[in-house]
Amino acid sequence: MSNRVVEGRMVTAESLAELIDGDKPMEATEIEDADRECPDCGGNVISVGYMPSVTAFMTGYKCQDCAWSETEEQ
Numbered sequence: 001m002s003n004r005v006v007e008g009r010m011v012t013a014e015s016l017a018e019l020i021d022g023d024k025p026m027e028a029t030e031i032e033d034a035d036r037e038c039p040d041c042g043g044n045v046i047s048v049g050y051m052p053s054v055t056a057f058m059t060g061y062k063c064q065d066c067a068w069s070e071t072e073e074q
């Protein structure tokens with residue numbers, strides 16, 4: 001499990017998914033580099049795949065430097 005620093009705080013895949021979604025995920029995959037820049041501040045964007053429920057799989061994107069985030073249903 002690789003931890004990352006987001007907005008000055010250390011996050012795991014689970015806590016990153018919770019930060020993006022607002023709810024604790026049932027499951028979360030590894031944090032990956034999203035290979036894109038934050039549209040708000042140009043910072044590095046990381047992504048995490050997670051399951052908010054048994055029937056859904058989402059990809060969440062989060063800037064490491066500001067509050068920007070985005071979700072995409074898979």
Ligand SMILES: [Zn+2]
Nearest residue numbers: 038041063066
């Ligand atoms: Zn940003």
